[in-house]
Amino acid sequence: MARKYQPVFLNYGFTLNIDKHNVHRPQCLICLDVLANESLRPQKLKRHLEKKHGDHVNKSREFFLRKEREMNNSKSVMSSAVFPSKGLTKASYLVAEKIAKEKKPYTIAEQPSLPCAKAMCREVLGETAASKISTKFRFLPTRFADR
Numbered sequence: 787m788a789r790k791y792q793p794v795f796l797n798y799g800f801t802l803n804i805d806k807h808n809v810h811r812p813q814c815l816i817c818l819d820v821l822a823n824e825s826l827r828p829q830k831l832k833r834h835l836e837k838k839h840g841d842h843v844n845k846s847r848e849f850f851l852r853k854e855r856e857m858n859n860s861k862s863v864m865s866s867a868v869f870p871s872k873g874l875t876k877a878s879y880l881v882a883e884k885i886a887k888e889k890k891p892y893t894i895a896e897q898p899s900l901p902c903a904k905a906m907c908r909e910v911l912g913e914t915a916a917s918k919i920s921t922k923f924r925f926l927p928t929r930f931a932d933r
């Protein structure tokens with residue numbers, strides 16, 4: 787039976803992190819380490835705080851609340867700025883690789899592949915995904931060829 791995160795755990799400097807299996811895991815607001823579900827108990831969280839962040843032991847709940855807010859803010863900035871472009875870069879490489887394997891000119895990526903990809907994204911994922919593809923997607927044949 788998986789343990790559940792309790793709001794009181796914030797007092798020990800831990801926020802809730804839900805993993806891809808929907809399991810609650812404690813995430814330290816100081817070092818950002820994500821611990822096992824098993825660690826969701828006051829004793830363990832307290833021990834982490836005392837051992838690793840002794841100087842934060844007597845911090846108030848307000849202090850950790852602020853940390854939590856800071857983390858959430860940087861997370862949303864990250865997910866909107868870093869991850870999609872990281873995904874797009876990888877997507878660019880994948881496309882370049884496929885084109886290279888087919889021994890086709892790279893220009894095939896721009897026309898007709900890109901408009902097709904846009905249309906597919908629009909239908910399947912929506913307008914936001916389609917516009918990401920059209921504004922941020924870049925083919926990187928030269929960098930790809932360097933590898």
Ligand SMILES: [Zn+2]
Pocket residue numbers: 814815816817818819834838839
């Ligand atoms: Zn920590």
